[in-house]
Each structure stands twice: as C-alpha cells, then as structure tokens.
Amino acid sequence: DAGVIQSPRHEVTEMGQEVTLRCKPISGHNSLFWYRQTMMRGLELLIYFNNNVPIDDSGMPEDRFSAKMPNASFSTLKIQPSEPRDSAVYFCASSFGHGDQPQHFGDGTRLSIL
Amino acid sequence: GNSVTQMEGPVTLSEEAFLTINCTYTATGYPSLFWYVQYPGEGLQLLLKATKADDKGSNKGFEATYRKETTSFHLEKGSVQVSDSAVYFCALSDRVGAQKLVFGQGTRLTINP
Numbered sequence: 001d002a003g004v005i006q007s008p009r010h011e012v013t014e015m016g017q018e019v020t021l022r023c024k025p026i027s028g029h030n031s032l033f034w035y036r037q038t039m040m041r042g043l044e045l046l047i048y049f050n051n052n053v054p055i056d057d058s059g060m061p062e063d064r065f066s067a068k069m070p071n072a073s074f075s076t077l078k079i080q081p082s083e084p085r086d087s088a089v090y091f092c093a094s095s096f097g098h099g100d101q102p103q104h105f106g107d108g109t110r111l112s113i114l
Numbered sequence: 115g116n117s118v119t120q121m122e123g124p125v126t127l128s129e130e131a132f133l134t135i136n137c138t139y140t141a142t143g144y145p146s147l148f149w150y151v152q153y154p155g156e157g158l159q160l161l162l163k164a165t166k167a168d169d170k171g172s173n174k175g176f177e178a179t180y181r182k183e184t185t186s187f188h189l190e191k192g193s194v195q196v197s198d199s200a201v202y203f204c205a206l207s208d209r210v211g212a213q214k215l216v217f218g219q220g221t222r223l224t225i226n227p
Binding site: 004031033042043045048050056091093095097098100101102103104105106107108 | 146148155156157158159160163165203207213214215217219220
C-alpha cells in the first residue's frame with residue numbers, strides 16, 4: 001500500500017519567494033496533519049484537517065503560512081513570502097478514525113530558504 | 115493541557131545493552147499512548163501503542179506498559195542493536211475528541227558496535 005506521499009523532497013529557494021509543499025494522504029484516511037521539525041523547536045503541529053475541514057490551525061506561525069485541503073486526497077502548505085527562519089523539515093501525516101489510531105507520516109520536505 | 119515529558123538525550127549505549135527511555139505524561143481523560151521512531155532522513159514511524167491502563171505494547175523487541183498510577187509509558191529493549199540508532203518520540207492522544215497527538219521532545223539514541 002502506498003504511504004503518505006510528499007513533494008518535493010527537497011526545496012531550496014531564496015527569501016521572499018513563494019513555497020508550496022504538497023501532500024497526498026493514505027487513501028481512506030480522514031484526518032491530515034502538517035508538522036514542522038527543527039533542531040531548536042523539535043516537532044510542532046501546524047494545522048490539522050478532519051474530513052477536509054481545518055480543525056485547529058493554532059500552530060500556524062503567522063499569516064505568511066496557509067494550508068488547504070481541496071479534497072480527500074490532496075493538501076498543500078504554502079509560505080508566502082518565505083523567510084530564512086522557515087527553513088525546516090515539513091511533515092505531512094494522515095490517520096483514520098479516533099485518537100487511538102496512529103498517524104502515518106510521509107518522508108518530509110526539507111526546505112531551505114537562503 | 116496535555117503534555118509529554120521524555121528523558122533528555124542523547125543516549126549512547128553499546129550493542130546488546132539494555133535500553134530504557136523514560137516517558138511520563140499529563141492528561142485529562144484516558145489517552146492512548148504511542149512510541150514513534152524516526153530514522154535519519156525519514157518521517158516518524160509507529161513503533162508501538164497502548165490504548166488503556168496496564169496494556170503492554172510491543173514490536174521489534176521493544177516494549178512499553180501503560181502505567182496509569184505513575185502516568186508513565188517507558189520504552190524498554192533487552193538487547194539493542196546498531197540498527198536501533200534513531201530518535202524516539204513518546205506521544206499521547208485524546209481518544210474521545212481530537213485526533214491530534216502531543217509529542218515529547220524526542221530522545222536521540224546511538225548504539226555503538
């Protein structure tokens with residue numbers, strides 16, 4: 001079975017540019033999560049969706065970040081404009097059912113903002 | 115709010131040593147508890163889970179028991195291998211409501227041959 005698929009795996013861009021990260025969750029999963037991981041702050045939940053509806057976006061750092069889930073099989077996380085402090089590994093995860101079900105993670109997008 | 119505290123790393127052991135990584139939690143209600151493992155360059159993978167008090171989760175020689183009286187979920191392995199070198203995360207979720215996980219800060223484990 002295909003796992004959570006993220007693209008691109010690596011992104012290097014200059015400060016001020018728009019960055020779009022993409023995620024395809026596992027088919028049949030009804031929840032999707034975006035995380036950011038850095039050495040300084042560890043793993044942070046940015047936003048999560050349930051049945052394509054954003055439920056909690058309290059972890060989104062600021063208005064430069066936005067996330068969408070137009071259908072059950074696709075989500076995007078956009079940063080505009082990007083800044084060097086946004087450099088991190090961004091993970092997408094999906095799950096099905098209630099909180100006793102595990103989340104399945106993609107391999108992440110390593111983002112470097114120069 | 116809910117929180118998870120893990121023992122600080124890094125932890126360095128020799129091959130075949132006994133491993134314990136401590137994890138304690140604070141939560142309302144009856145959370146499910148998880149251990150995830152992250153190998154270099156990869157996302158987190160579920161290692162094991164327990165959904166109620168006194169449950170023992172186990173996988174790949176790792177074990178953890180859900181201890182409600184001590185609010186703990188310590189990870190153990192009797193004999194570690196070099197391939198166990200990774201970062202380990204303890205996490206909890208609210209079974210009734212939101213599906214989001216609360217993660218500990220992670221513990222980096224290095225096993226030397």
